[in-house]
Amino acid sequence: MHETTFQIFINALLANNFVLAMFLGLCPFLGVSGKLDTAFPMGVATTFVMLVASLCAYGLNLLLTAFHLEFLRLISYIVIIASSVQLVEMVLKKYSPALFRALGIYLPLITTNCAVLGVALFQTAREYDFIQSMTFSFGGGAGFTLALVLMASVRERLQLSDVPGLAQGTALSLMLAGILSLSFMGFAGLGG
Amino acid sequence: MTTVATAKNWDEFMEGIWKQNPVFVMILGMCPTLAVTVSAVNALSMGVATAFVLVASCGLVSMMRNITPKEVRIAVYIVIIATFVTAVDYAIQAISLALYDALGAFIQLIVVNCIILGRAEAHAAKNPPLPAMINAAGMGVGFTIGLLALGVVREILGAGTLFGVSLFGAHFQPWVIMVLPPGGFFVLGSWLLLFSWHARRKQAREVPQNA
Numbered sequence: 562m563h564e565t566t567f568q569i570f571i572n573a574l575l576a577n578n579f580v581l582a583m584f585l586g587l588c589p590f591l592g593v594s595g596k597l598d599t600a601f602p603m604g605v606a607t608t609f610v611m612l613v614a615s616l617c618a619y620g621l622n623l624l625l626t627a628f629h630l631e632f633l634r635l636i637s638y639i640v641i642i643a644s645s646v647q648l649v650e651m652v653l654k655k656y657s658p659a660l661f662r663a664l665g666i667y668l669p670l671i672t673t674n675c676a677v678l679g680v681a682l683f684q685t686a687r688e689y690d691f692i693q694s695m696t697f698s699f700g701g702g703a704g705f706t707l708a709l710v711l712m713a714s715v716r717e718r719l720q721l722s723d724v725p726g727l728a729q730g731t732a733l734s735l736m737l738a739g740i741l742s743l744s745f746m747g748f749a750g751l752g753g
Numbered sequence: 754m755t756t757v758a759t760a761k762n763w764d765e766f767m768e769g770i771w772k773q774n775p776v777f778v779m780i781l782g783m784c785p786t787l788a789v790t791v792s793a794v795n796a797l798s799m800g801v802a803t804a805f806v807l808v809a810s811c812g813l814v815s816m817m818r819n820i821t822p823k824e825v826r827i828a829v830y831i832v833i834i835a836t837f838v839t840a841v842d843y844a845i846q847a848i849s850l851a852l853y854d855a856l857g858a859f860i861q862l863i864v865v866n867c868i869i870l871g872r873a874e875a876h877a878a879k880n881p882p883l884p885a886m887i888n889a890a891g892m893g894v895g896f897t898i899g900l901l902a903l904g905v906v907r908e909i910l911g912a913g914t915l916f917g918v919s920l921f922g923a924h925f926q927p928w929v930i931m932v933l934p935p936g937g938f939f940v941l942g943s944w945l946l947l948f949s950w951h952a953r954r955k956q957a958r959e960v961p962q963n964a
Binding site for chain 2: 581582583584586587588591632633638639640643672673674675676679680683686727728730731732733735736738739740742743746752
């Protein structure tokens with residue numbers, strides 16, 4: 562099972578899209594995808610947290626393996642993610658207060674986004690090396706952003722159309738996500 | 754006195770199963786809900802694992818509610834939850850390796866299941882251990898029922914089996930899309946449609962009676 566770096570990227574971005582094929586990060590996907598203005602910054606912020614978390618998780622995993630402390634993996638990963646979200650929050654607040662205010666409450670919620678923990682867990686399970694880990698987390702983050710933006714644009718359109726009252730709300734969003742997921746299945750096999 | 758207490762506990766328990774069902778009413782914990790429900794067995798074991806973590810961590814959070822500083826409470830909850838999840842992870846690996854492979858990373862992802870953190874923050878942190886655990890047990894059972902409702906439908910339609918037993922014989926043409934990712938979205942969407950249709954009918958029936 563030797564994947565090239567490019568294949569890892571394409572797989573994480575399209576064929577095994579985090580949201581639509583692996584069901585990771587569904588809460589923000591259904592929650593934040595109402596408007597395009599919030600969906601895109603949210604995707605970018607999540608991608609950034611993913612990169613930081615993936616970097617830290619890679620280093621930490623080396624340390625844990627060296628000391629034979631693998632059973633602490635989950636606990637330490639979650640602490641790392643929580644701290645990197647905090648870090649991103651502080652950096653953004655200092656250097657880009659406008660973006661910080663735009664993201665608001667969504668920023669701390671990235672901690673409980675399973676896509677972020679998923680990246681850390683999958684890269685460990687698949688024994689990716691450093692470059693592969695970074696590619697994987699970047700591809701995954703870009704895929705998450707793509708799914709969020711697609712969903713938000715479709716939902717903005719749907720607000721103008723006449724759907725049965727019964728289907729309004731979450732049921733409609735889920736059906737939409739199903740159709741998006743169906744179309745993403747067309748990418749299957751693209752990454753070899 | 755005892756009957757009053759029992760009745761209250763019963764209400765506490767039933768709340769999670771029906772009125773505030775985490776899957777169908779509160780739409781929480783979506784990721785495991787959709788990812789592991791390709792078969793009824795997977796759905797059931799995921800539900801039981803989550804329920805165990807939920808009850809155990811809510812009990813502990815509730816016991817520690819008076820000594821947990823307010824500022825770091827979320828971090829404390831997360832560490833408590835992660836500890837129980839690690840235990841469950843190793844337990845499942847020891848009991849059935851096949852199941853462990855089928856559920857994959859989603860056992861460890863129980864940590865970030867919003868139901869657990871939500872219950873810890875909204876209920877367990879404010880109530881004594883017994884009611885907190887009863888409430889958590891209700892939520893856990895409700896979550897398991899929700900997972901089963903999805904798992905059963907997806908397995909019957911997508912593989913023609915239920916708990917691994919073939920239902921329709923050899924000539925059944927499985928509806929493969931149902932066990933693939935899109936099927937999860939479609940089945941959950943259909944359940945929600947069914948529930949809102951039911952709610953609307955109930956409302957329509959009640960109005961003439963009151964008038």
